[in-house]
Every structure is written in structure tokens, then in C-alpha cells.
Amino acid sequence: MLRMIVFVLFILVVLLSSAWAVLALWYQLPWPAPLRAGVCTGWAILALMAVWLVWSGRAWPGAGLYILMFAVLMIWWGRLDPSHDRQWADDLAHITTGQVQGDIVTLENVRNFTWRTQEDYDVRWETRRFDLSRLRSVDLITSEWGMPGIAHILVSFGFDDGEFITFTVEIRRERNESFSAIGGFFKQFELNVLATDENDAVRVRSNVRGEATHIYRVTMPETAMRDLFMAYVDEANELAGEARFYHTVTANCTIIVYNMMRRIVDGLPLDHRLLLSARLPEYVKDVGGLEDEPLQELRARGDFTERARAIEDGEDFSQVIRRGVPGWTDQP
Structure with missing residues (x-):
């Protein structure tokens, strides 16, 4: 026996x-x-x-x-090590880096592509400067592409001059490479942290890739907004200095944001919804990070998919996607 x-x-x-x-x-x-x-x-x-x-x-x-x-x-x-030296896809060719002088943050390699299709786009990498004393808002943006329970997470920062900058944690695809959730467990991809124009990383998901997109106004003190912005900059700088592998569970677009927030907010709990990233807004709501309305209402009014696709020439994309969104309805 x-x-x-x-x-x-x-x-x-x-x-x-x-x-x-x-x-x-x-x-x-x-x-x-x-x-x-x-x-x-x-x-x-x-x-x-x-x-x-x-x-x-x-x-x-x-x-x-x-x-x-x-x-x-x-x-x-x-002996399999991550590397910055590969034949990267055009939209992941660079990692954003930042330099800080007082309240002024200068970001290098901010992506601002114009996308017509996933294969037809104008390449544009920019340098932008932001005054953190003018930082006024943080928005959580989710983008779902059909995998149950899973969404891509983006965080957008707004300034009192009407400018927005969106940070996104991405797999760093090589040319002719596509995302694989299973491959993400096996060192198939490196990590990338990018700052992008909302017309780029957000619009390409709603208008080009046909994903379901939602936006939620996050309620947090301006000092915490500033700390989160700088956490993204620090994360990007560290990644630019030393390549790291993406991991489907332990190093993805949700967990990395959670780890940054945990350094800002004491006692932020671990939760299974950090793995089921489409439910992240529910988690943020439970820890007091969203507007004081039912989550179903926040989700319905924050669904900007059709608004984004119906946008007319001359309209401001950032304004259009925030129309009627709780927390933004009373904002100029």
C-alpha cells in the first residue's frame, strides 16, 4: 500500500x-x-x-x-532573461520615461498615434510637460475585448487646463507577435509602461479594436493623485532601466497598479477581483474610490463606447467620453 x-x-x-x-x-x-x-x-x-x-x-x-x-x-x-533589445511592434517601440523638477514633470516618449485601422496608423512619439500643481482628476478606464471577466485597465490623469494623459501597462509585443494569456505565464512577453494621449490608447480600443469601454471618476485627494502619477513615472523609469517580464497573474495591468496604490493607501486589501480585472471597478467602489452612486449606475453612465464611435469632426475626444459620467456632469 x-x-x-x-x-x-x-x-x-x-x-x-x-x-x-x-x-x-x-x-x-x-x-x-x-x-x-x-x-x-x-x-x-x-x-x-x-x-x-x-x-x-x-x-x-x-x-x-x-x-x-x-x-x-x-x-x-x-537563464532566460528579459531584454530591451528586440524587434518591437511600432506602438511598443519605446518606454516612457520622466524627469522631475519641482512640480514640473517632463515625459519622454509619450505615444500619440493616429489610428485608422490596427495596421494603418501615423507614428508619433512626443515630449510633454505637466505641472503637478494643476493635477485635478484621476479616471479609471476599462476596456473589454470578449474574454469573460478580463479587461485592460488604463488610468487617466486630468489637469485644470483640460489636458489629459493616460498611463497604460502593456505587454511589449515583438513584430508579428500577438497576445497570449497562456504565453504570459511563460516569459513570452516583456513589460511596457506607456504614457499616451487619450486619442491614442483609449480611442484605439473603442473605435478601432471594437472593445467595450467604460470610464469611472476616481475620488481621491490631490496629494494621492500626485503620488499615483509619480508612481507611474517611477515604475516606467525603473522598467526603462531594467527590463522585466510580463506575467498573466503577478505582473499585469491590474496588479502593477494595485502595487503602486498599496504604497499610497494603507491597508488596501488583496481581493480576487484584482485577478478578474473586469470587476476592478467593483473593488475600487468597495474601498471607497468611486462616486457615491450604485455601481450599476456608474457603469451604465460610464459606458462611452457608442459616444466615442459617434464622435464628429472637431469634437474633443476627452470631453465626449466624459459626457454624463458621474463626477464629471457638474464639471466645466
């Missing part, structure tokens, strides 16, 4: 670790799909051989074979 229990545990360990190993090999080996499939198949065959050796009474050879396999894999895995 003891031997059977040990054997079953060994099989369980082999199955779970081999599933991880095969996915790691598939997403990280820089070879064509047939070669990667061959390596993954080879791993499965060797893992089955290890199980058969243990079953046939040769426990140490079988366990030793698998331990050796996994040790070699982990040495290779540990």
Missing part, C-alpha cells in the same frame, strides 16, 4: 510538472512549430519512461532520470 501511494504521488508530480515543462518549451524555444512539437514529444516520452522504470521496481533510476530532466530544464529556464 505504501509503495502504491508513493507511486501515485510520483505520477502526480510528473504529470503536473511535465504539463508546465511542455508549455514552457513550446512558448520559449525559438524554433519552428514542428521542431518545438518534437522536443515536447521527446519530453513526454522520457517522462513516461521514468514512470515505467519506477513502476517496474527501478525507483532510483526512474526518479533520477526525471530529476535530471527537470534540473536541466530549470537551468535553461533560469
Whole structure:
């Protein structure tokens, strides 16, 4: 009975670790799909051989074979380092950086593309300066593309001269690479922190990609707004200095914002809604960060998808998406 229990545990360990190993090999080996499939198949065959050796009474050879396999894999895995030196997609070619002198923040590599389609766009990277003494608002923007419970999170800062700047945490795609939630577990992407014009990062989601977009006015003191703005700048500067991998769960557009906010707001709780990012507004509402109206009302009035798509020439995009939004209805 003891031997059977040990054997079953060994099989369980082999199955779970081999599933991880095969996915790691598939997403990280820089070879064509047939070669990667061959390596993954080879791993499965060797893992089955290890199980058969243990079953046939040769426990140490079988366990030793698998331990050796996994040790070699982990040495290779540990040597996979993030890099800034890749053939990046045009819209992720740079990371925003910032310099601070008193209240004035100068941001380099602010993205301000004009998007007609996902393949047709005007490339424009700018330098912009902001006076933090004039910072007056923070908005949480969510963009859903059809994956249940998941949304991309953007944070937009508004100034009393009517200017807005949006920060977004992105996977840093290479050319001809597309997002994969599974690949995000296996070092497939680096991280990028970008400051963008709202006409870029927000409008491309509502008007070009056809995503469902919502905006929520966040209630927080101006000192906390300033701290959050500077947290984004610091995060971007650190990332520009040292590349890091994106991770679907532990280093994504929601968790990184949460980690920044936790340094500003004491006692901010962990919650499963940080993983189900489409429910982040519900979480922010529960910790007192949204307007004092029912969440359903905030969501309905903050849905700017159709307003954005119906925008007319000459209209200000930032004003249009805030029409009727609680917290903005009484603002000039």
C-alpha cells in the first residue's frame, strides 16, 4: 500500500510538472512549430519512461532520470532573461520615461498615434510637460475585448487646463507577435509602461479594436493623485532601466497598479477581483474610490463606447467620453 501511494504521488508530480515543462518549451524555444512539437514529444516520452522504470521496481533510476530532466530544464529556464533589445511592434517601440523638477514633470516618449485601422496608423512619439500643481482628476478606464471577466485597465490623469494623459501597462509585443494569456505565464512577453494621449490608447480600443469601454471618476485627494502619477513615472523609469517580464497573474495591468496604490493607501486589501480585472471597478467602489452612486449606475453612465464611435469632426475626444459620467456632469 505504501509503495502504491508513493507511486501515485510520483505520477502526480510528473504529470503536473511535465504539463508546465511542455508549455514552457513550446512558448520559449525559438524554433519552428514542428521542431518545438518534437522536443515536447521527446519530453513526454522520457517522462513516461521514468514512470515505467519506477513502476517496474527501478525507483532510483526512474526518479533520477526525471530529476535530471527537470534540473536541466530549470537551468535553461533560469537563464532566460528579459531584454530591451528586440524587434518591437511600432506602438511598443519605446518606454516612457520622466524627469522631475519641482512640480514640473517632463515625459519622454509619450505615444500619440493616429489610428485608422490596427495596421494603418501615423507614428508619433512626443515630449510633454505637466505641472503637478494643476493635477485635478484621476479616471479609471476599462476596456473589454470578449474574454469573460478580463479587461485592460488604463488610468487617466486630468489637469485644470483640460489636458489629459493616460498611463497604460502593456505587454511589449515583438513584430508579428500577438497576445497570449497562456504565453504570459511563460516569459513570452516583456513589460511596457506607456504614457499616451487619450486619442491614442483609449480611442484605439473603442473605435478601432471594437472593445467595450467604460470610464469611472476616481475620488481621491490631490496629494494621492500626485503620488499615483509619480508612481507611474517611477515604475516606467525603473522598467526603462531594467527590463522585466510580463506575467498573466503577478505582473499585469491590474496588479502593477494595485502595487503602486498599496504604497499610497494603507491597508488596501488583496481581493480576487484584482485577478478578474473586469470587476476592478467593483473593488475600487468597495474601498471607497468611486462616486457615491450604485455601481450599476456608474457603469451604465460610464459606458462611452457608442459616444466615442459617434464622435464628429472637431469634437474633443476627452470631453465626449466624459459626457454624463458621474463626477464629471457638474464639471466645466
